[in-house]
Amino acid sequence: MSTETAISLFLTAGFVGVLGILIKYFGMVNLIAGYDSGKVTNKEGLADFVGTNTLYVAGISAAVAVAEYIQPFERYEAIWIFYVFGVVLLAVRMVRGSRKYEASQ
Numbered sequence: 290m291s292t293e294t295a296i297s298l299f300l301t302a303g304f305v306g307v308l309g310i311l312i313k314y315f316g317m318v319n320l321i322a323g324y325d326s327g328k329v330t331n332k333e334g335l336a337d338f339v340g341t342n343t344l345y346v347a348g349i350s351a352a353v354a355v356a357e358y359i360q361p362f363e364r365y366e367a368i369w370i371f372y373v374f375g376v377v378l379l380a381v382r383m384v385r386g387s388r389k390y391e392a393s394q
């Protein structure tokens with residue numbers, strides 16, 4: 290790949306990182322997709338949980354951007370498989386884990 294890919298991934302990591310900070314440290318849970326204030330019983334807990342996991346996604350993105358830029362080993366492109374797997378795993382964790390902050394029906 291190229292330097293342009295690394296730059297775009299750094300920008301993505303920065304954007305996702307800003308979202309994570311806004312959710313976790315400023316309690317902006319309205320940034321969470323599917324957020325329903327009528328169902329959520331622990332707004333602070335939800336903000337901490339989703340914000341932390343969003344920051345993990347930003348960290349993984351930044352790490353892959355560094356690897357993309359420095360190309361540390363032969364066939365380093367395989368790191369993209371782990372990147373996709375990690376992001377999907379964290380997304381599933383966020384969706385499933387956020388349910389514990391909702392009132393049961």
